[in-house]
Amino acid sequence: MPFHVRLRFGPPSSPAVTGTWDSEATAERKFRGFIGRYGSRADVCIELVEDGRQGEHIVRSWTRERGEAEGP
Template sequence: MAHHVTLSFQPGPAGVKGTWAAAAVADRKFRGFVGRYASQEGDVCIELLEETASGKLIVVKRWTKDRGVETRPRP
C-alpha cells in the first residue's frame, strides 16, 4: 500500500507531492510539512493519503490553518 503526502498553496493543485511505502515515514513527512509550513502566508493545505489496492486515494489526515489537523478513521 502506498502512502502519499501533498502540500498545496490554495487555490491551486498540490505544489509538493511525495509517496512512501511505509505509513510511519509518510506520517513523519506530514508532521514535518506542518512544522515547516504552518507559519506560511496564505492558505496552506497538507494531506496524508492512503492508496487502496484499487488505486483510490483516501485522506487520512488533513491540516489547514483554520482547522488544524483533522484525522479521519481508516476504512
C-alpha cells in the first residue's frame, strides 16, 4: 500500500505538496523531515496518509497548534 505525505500552508482547501512512497518507513522519515523544516509555521499542516483498499486513512498529522496527533 502506498503512503503519502502532504504539506499544506493554509486552510484544508489550499493546494498541497504531496510525495508518495511504497515504504512506510520512508514516508515516516519524510513526514518527520517536513516537521523539522516547516513545523514552526503557524499555517502549516503535515499529514502522513495510508492509501488502503477502503480509501485514504490519515495515520498522523502535525500542526503548530496541536503538535503531532494520531489520525485526523
